[in-house]
Amino acid sequence: VRREPADQVAAYVDALRDGRRPPRFPTDADESGGALRAAAALNAALPGADAPRREFVEGLRQRLAQAAVPTSSAGSVTRRRLLGQLALPAVAALVGAAAATAVRSVLDHLLARGGDAADTQLVPDGVGHWTAVIPLISLSPGQPRYFASGAIQGFLIRQGADVSAVSAICTHLGCVLRNGKLPGRLDCPCHGASFTLLGEPLNPEYTTPLPGLRTRVNDGTVEVFVADV
Amino acid sequence: VGAEAGRIEHADERGRACPPAAGLVGDWEAAYRENLGWVYRLIYGRVGNRPDAEDLTEDVFLRALPRLRLAGAPEALRAYLTATSRAVVADYWRRHYDADDLPSELAFAAEGGASATAVEDNTRRANRLLALLPDHYRRVLELRFLSGCSVRETAKTLQISVSHAKVLQHRALRRAAELGARELP
Numbered sequence: 001v002r003r004e005p006a007d008q009v010a011a012y013v014d015a016l017r018d019g020r021r022p023p024r025f026p027t028d029a030d031e032s033g034g035a036l037r038a039a040a041a042l043n044a045a046l047p048g049a050d051a052p053r054r055e056f057v058e059g060l061r062q063r064l065a066q067a068a069v070p071t072s073s074a075g076s077v078t079r080r081r082l083l084g085q086l087a088l089p090a091v092a093a094l095v096g097a098a099a100a101t102a103v104r105s106v107l108d109h110l111l112a113r114g115g116d117a118a119d120t121q122l123v124p125d126g127v128g129h130w131t132a133v134i135p136l137i138s139l140s141p142g143q144p145r146y147f148a149s150g151a152i153q154g155f156l157i158r159q160g161a162d163v164s165a166v167s168a169i170c171t172h173l174g175c176v177l178r179n180g181k182l183p184g185r186l187d188c189p190c191h192g193a194s195f196t197l198l199g200e201p202l203n204p205e206y207t208t209p210l211p212g213l214r215t216r217v218n219d220g221t222v223e224v225f226v227a228d229v
Numbered sequence: 230v231g232a233e234a235g236r237i238e239h240a241d242e243r244g245r246a247c248p249p250a251a252g253l254v255g256d257w258e259a260a261y262r263e264n265l266g267w268v269y270r271l272i273y274g275r276v277g278n279r280p281d282a283e284d285l286t287e288d289v290f291l292r293a294l295p296r297l298r299l300a301g302a303p304e305a306l307r308a309y310l311t312a313t314s315r316a317v318v319a320d321y322w323r324r325h326y327d328a329d330d331l332p333s334e335l336a337f338a339a340e341g342g343a344s345a346t347a348v349e350d351n352t353r354r355a356n357r358l359l360a361l362l363p364d365h366y367r368r369v370l371e372l373r374f375l376s377g378c379s380v381r382e383t384a385k386t387l388q389i390s391v392s393h394a395k396v397l398q399h400r401a402l403r404r405a406a407e408l409g410a411r412e413l414p
Contacts, residue, residue: 006392006399010380013373013398021280024325034406035399036326038358040277042374042405045355050273056283057265060290061258067294068257138284178324 005032012036016043021140026181122167122211123152123227130216130223139163139222144179144186144197152226154213155186157197163222165215166199171208186210257297260306261290267348268310274351275318285317292317311348361408366401373398 003011008025009032015022016039027033044050133147139158146155146168153168153176166186168177175190185202186195194202199210214225268289273282290297292313296306355374359367372378372386384394 006395009399009402010395013402014380016277017373017377019279022278027326032399032403033322033326034410035402037275037322038402038405038409039374041274041351041358041409042355042370042402043277044270044274044351045359045374047352050270050282050351052266052269052283052286053279056286060265060287061261063287064257064261064290064294064297067291068298138280 008032009035009039013039013043016040024143024179024183121225122154122213123225128225128227130218131226132218132221133224134222136163136217136220136222142184142197146178147224149224149226152213152224154224155197156215156222156224161217163215163217164198165213165224166195166197166210167213169210170206171201171210172206177210257294260297260303263303264306264310265290268314270351271311271314271348272318274354276321281321285314285321288317289313358405358409362401362405365397366404369394369397370401370405 005027008023008027012022022036027036131149133149134145134156136158139145139156141158141160144155144157146153147165148154148168154165155168155177156163156165168186169175170177170188170190170193172188172191172193175188177186177188177195179185180187180194184197186197188194188206191206192203193206195210196202199212201207201209216223265286269282269286272285272289273279276282276285289310293306293310296309359370362370369383369387372383373380378386380394380398381391383398384391387394387397389397
């Protein structure tokens with residue numbers, strides 16, 4: 001049942017007023033798109049509401065310090081995350097060719113098989129390592145969260161205490177997927193392919209599932225098994 | 230940081246340490262401290278909540294880190310951080326609310342122009358938005374955003390039904406967006 005726009009906007013405002021991450025939903029520009037932006041601006045009206053938390057300022061400083069020291073192992077994790085945020089061609093130019101080749105060969109394998117890849121892992125044993133991606137508490141249940149680490153881009157999905165991950169690269173022609181217009185879906189902006197959060201294809205024209213990525217939670221931090229770079 | 234600064238500072242003939250030239254490694258922590266606050270406030274004023282503001286601010290600074298490490302003109306860094314913040318915010322709205330059809334001149338995304346590095350105070354910006362509205366619209370938004378009333382409390386204060394209060398709030402926000410697009414820089 002589609003909620004009325006006024007109800008959706010009310011729920012959005014309630015979340016803002018409570019300091020929570022607001023619900024995501026597609027809007028159309030005339031109906032609610034501008035209204036949400038106005039609400040966001042108004043929620044910064046009270047003096048001091050827009051001051052950063054001291055813990056955040058210090059935490060981010062520490063994460064940047066790690067990223068600024070590429071020789072330490074902790075630093076290299078963040079540096080890879082940094083690389084992942086660059087445009088794809090830049091990443092391809094910067095990361096080691098070996099890892100890129102390993103990932104590509106798995107993708108080629110998947111494409112050749114055409115389907116039934118729900119149990120296939122993008123990064124097999126022996127060519128990868130565990131890397132910290134994000135604190136578990138920053139994942140909202142059922143809300144896919146994009147991440148990039150080295151040559152790997154994926155979506156993390158939290159369901160209760162479990163976290164799973166699928167590749168964020170469309171198995172059709174390699175575009176980066178994004179959160180779908182409908183909840184519980186990942187959509188390709190290029191040619192219209194859609195996938196469930198488990199990576200299963202929803203569009204009959206594109207039948208290759210998204211490969212999965214292994215995940216684990218280590219001391220409150222979500223880790224993903226990514227390709228060696 | 231100290232070691233890096235030591236690498237680039239060298240004594241000239243008179244025995245003074247040369248200041249780092251543009252393009253060399255500078256004190257990124259100082260640049261971070263100087264810029265974190267206004268970048269966060271700029272983003273907060275456009276997403277309206279702490280969890281998203283923190284995530285997007287982190288994105289901006291991770292992208293900007295190589296530039297933070299360059300000792301260059303502070304104005305150039307501010308301009309870069311402003312542009313990156315706006316790009317990150319625009320992407321946020323597009324990804325989560327499919328708002329990419331919004332007209333680009335909509336004030337909340339496109340304000341700035343020539344004064345791209347001047348960030349307006351969020352309280353003043355919000356009050357300016359409220360001042361544009363007719364009384365009945367301004368009242369409902371003041372109750373919700375300034376007085377902290379729930380929809381139910383707002384309805385009671387205005388002596389209308391809860392569903393009417395929601396519709397009124399929706400219309401008031403839409404009107405604020407329309408007027409803001411036209412009136413704000």
